[in-house]
Amino acid sequence: MIANDQELKVTLERIARFQAQVAHLRNTESNPANYHAAASGFLAEIDRMQLEVREYLSLHPQEVSTTT
Amino acid sequence: MKRLEWQAMSAEIAGSRAVTPFTETGDLPAGVHAVSIRELVAQLAVGTPQRKAVATRLERVQELATATGAVDRFFVFGSFVTAKPEPNDVDVFLLMNDSFDLGTVTGEARLLFDHAAAQAYFGASVFWLRRLSAFPSEQEAVAGSRAKERDAASSN
Numbered sequence: 001m002i003a004n005d006q007e008l009k010v011t012l013e014r015i016a017r018f019q020a021q022v023a024h025l026r027n028t029e030s031n032p033a034n035y036h037a038a039a040s041g042f043l044a045e046i047d048r049m050q051l052e053v054r055e056y057l058s059l060h061p062q063e064v065s066t067t068t
Numbered sequence: 069m070k071r072l073e074w075q076a077m078s079a080e081i082a083g084s085r086a087v088t089p090f091t092e093t094g095d096l097p098a099g100v101h102a103v104s105i106r107e108l109v110a111q112l113a114v115g116t117p118q119r120k121a122v123a124t125r126l127e128r129v130q131e132l133a134t135a136t137g138a139v140d141r142f143f144v145f146g147s148f149v150t151a152k153p154e155p156n157d158v159d160v161f162l163l164m165n166d167s168f169d170l171g172t173v174t175g176e177a178r179l180l181f182d183h184a185a186a187q188a189y190f191g192a193s194v195f196w197l198r199r200l201s202a203f204p205s206e207q208e209a210v211a212g213s214r215a216k217e218r219d220a221a222s223s224n
Contacts (some may be wrong), residue, residue, distance in 0.1 A: 017208075017212040018213075020203060020204075025203070028201045029198065034170045034198065037170050037181045037183075037196075038197055038201070040182055040183040041194060041213075042195065044183050044184065
């Protein structure tokens with residue numbers, strides 16, 4: 001769970017890195033089966049991190065401090 | 069980045085290496101630490117039943133991955149390679165050689181290469197790429213994939 005703005009920043013950077021990796025994979029992996037399987041881990045991790053970001057941003061700072 | 073690696077296809081070379089001691093925060097020192105699977109299990113599958121269970125999963129994953137004959141580099145990261153007594157699972161990043169074709173992999177080994185299936189079947193979070201697809205470099209691709217835990221340890 002994201003606890004503060006610094007962790008938010010790190011998570012957003014990591015999402016961007018994963019997205020760039022998948023975009024690169026999509027252009028370099030010529031085998032569709034390889035692509036789908038290799039991308040699955042990165043896409044699952046992107047989904048998980050985006051949910052964390054959404055949960056963090058859905059709370060006001062005063063609420064974050066009381067729930068962590 | 070802190071991570072741990074052994075070269076699956078050159079276990080003899082790394083065979084005598086021991087796991088680097090943890091820092092006072094319970095992490096590996098920053099950087100990649102080449103070790104053999106034998107040393108890794110001997111030194112980290114200790115203390116709690118959960119650690120032993122996770123080590124058993126890792127050994128199975130390593131065995132199946134190596135059997136494909138296409139693993140160039142095998143990285144372990146996440147809570148198992150920290151001092152955490154109850155790691156949830158084992159995190160692995162595989163760099164496969166550029167001729168690897170998933171279509172040639174059958175049976176249990178095939179499950180390793182499907183992230184959700186590997187999680188459900190092996191209790192392992194597996195990321196993998198052919199080396200040519202690592203972005204922006206192998207080093208950074210592996211580093212970027214490291215653990216959910218922000219204090220995780222992992223590779224080279």
